[in-house]
């Protein structure tokens with residue numbers, strides 16, 4: 619199992635922990651996992667004040683959004699660039715920020731390189747997205763959150 623799969627499974631556990639089973643037919647909570655009115659176990663997940671839907675992926679998205687700061691892609695790419703090249707570059711008599719020059723001179727190639735950098739972080743499982751790439755989170759942030767949240771329930 620990949621690290622991402624492990625984390626996804628743990629997030630699913632967390633999503634079950636943080637939401638309540640809900641019978642849409644009877645429009646009532648079913649905390650035991652079976653509706654005590656109609657007996658159905660085909661239940662939605664309810665997060666009070668947030669929403670009520672089938673499945674847990676939306677719960678995962680909400681938990682991550684609520685507790686974690688998404689990866690600032692521009693900022694982390696720029697600091698990687700600063701680690702790879704001299705911070706300043708001399709152009710004529712000016713000492714200019716290398717990152718600024720790259721960004722200004724060819725915005726398209728800057729963006730392509732940034733996307734490639736994020737993809738490489740994703741391949742290395744350092745960052746992860748659970749909404750098809752709209753938002754990325756640092757894997758270690760997610761792991762810390764899981765540890766904190768799932769332990770709390772166990773104790």
Ligand SMILES: [Zn+2]
Nearest residue numbers: 641644653656
């Ligand atoms: Zn019911």
